[in-house]
Amino acid sequence: MAVYTDISETELASFLTEYDIGELRSYRGIAEGSENSNYVLHTTGGEFILTLYEKRVERADLPFFLGLMQHLANKGISCPLPVARRDGELIGNIAGRPAAIITFLEGFWVRRPTAAHCREVGKALAGLHLAGADFSLHRHNAMDMAGWRKLWEGACARADEVEPGLAGEIEADFERLKADWPQDLPKGVIHADLFPDNVFFLGDRLSGLIDFYFACNDFLAYDLATCLNAWCFEKDFSFNLTKAKALLAGYQSIRKLDAEEAAALPVLAHGSALRFLMTRLYDWLHVADGAMVQKRDPKEYLRRVRFHRAIGSASEYGLDGS
């Protein structure tokens, strides 16, 4: 939620000579993106976002992220289109960091999503899954169960500081998820972080998906489970069944879940909640208070973990025909 790297006008002017986007008219750092530095550029050619990739993003992953946006945009998914340099490259360098220019999307993220928004998100997620099917690159999900486990190893000794008994509770979750995690579900490209701040709307119409910097290959239904966590809980942690029904129905109107995916939804949602609990818990315990990374309360995801633990079947999420 900050600009980590300031850039000078001379650095930017030199960087822009590689691009065919006109004369620079203004650039302003925006308070978005928890991992990277972002600027809105105005040029005589229009508006763009300049992203500087900070250390939390692996340089080797950038061709996947940017190639995916290009692939999806070319298939009609409303997402930022990376702007190629004159030499055809999508990635440049500025202020010692890899950087890319992408198109500016109209719309804004909704702070108070309704069921209508959730339905649109479900449809867009399914559309992304279908459009990603023939994307040629592959990226392992670094935040798979082994990834959560690694974060947990750096946090478990102090977990009880967050809540007494938490360490034992989470250990039991890991045991259960390890035993129940599905082995064979339809896989493909997933967004993996489709939270409300990564979906733009204009009114009730979804105008774009952004921030593909966690995208990877994994179970498609896991992505939907993450959306259940991200979109269907209220601020008081109550589960809004109307929103969940809308999300799931929207998804299934474009891509029908098979029986195995439907059956796995509770364990996937449980795992997804644990994944976000792990990153938040780790940051909570390890990130210095003065740092610019925003620390979010891990308990928000502990509440979700506990909710999903008690779910018997996907029909409890409002999934039709499960």
Place this chain on the structure above:
Amino acid sequence: MAVYTDISETELASFLTEYDIGELRSYRGIAEGSENSNYVLHTTGGEFILTLYEKRVERADLPFFLGLMQHLANKGISCPLPVARRDGELIGNIAGRPAAIITFLEGFWVRRPTAAHCREVGKALAGLHLAGADFSLHRHNAMDMAGWRKLWEGACARADEVEPGLAGEIEADFERLKADWPQDLPKGVIHADLFPDNVFFLGDRLSGLIDFYFACNDFLAYDLATCLNAWCFEKDFSFNLTKAKALLAGYQSIRKLDAEEAAALPVLAHGSALRFLMTRLYDWLHVADGAMVQKRDPKEYLRRVRFHRAIGSASEYGLDGS
């Protein structure tokens, strides 16, 4: 350098019904402004800045700040123009805070100003002083010597933590400035914070002045002295006489300093450096490390204070004819 207050789309939509600026197309928080929350709005009517005034800004001062921008813009000074609501008011309310919409200025602040930039700043500052002469509202400079003294009283006991001996050194500065401070110089509306990040350029052309939230009535030459501090020192604290000559000549090409103003320039520059040292020192000692207010090293201004202390006459700054 952050957005302190997030606003929801419903709050914003309701706020915008008071304005005639078209349909909202996007809004994004920008990482600018050390005291307020700022958003770039795109509407079908164009681009605007929405500012939410946070607690460091007195609500009672807003008519002065916004009225001044309106006054200056109407006189041809390139600065943001406050957009009036349908009912004629310049100030509304959103998320429990007073807020205003101002026009978006093209251009960007220069991280590495040249002498050419300094000349333009001098000219623009003088233009602002002339244009402000018939502005009807009045605002006392809250950061006058009594204001610095108040900050000092909250910092002096711990000043030696920053550098041993600092407390005594600053006490002597106060004594000297109290004795030498001019009583009677031309007064008027001053910007009072015309640092590089508050001046936009397009190439070498100055495209606008922003951030009038310290503007007040005080000695005009004091504003110029602040620009000497803000524009003419290098990162290694060396004083760049070429830049200072350009700044002063640019100013004098539009408004000639009188003999008393020229003679007072060293004490005004000394006082201005002490003023910024005081706010930085106070924040350094008092603002919690986790807070969103950016803490800047007070020593940057201690170095300037020491420089000006040794100046005998304004000719040492490169002032012609002094």
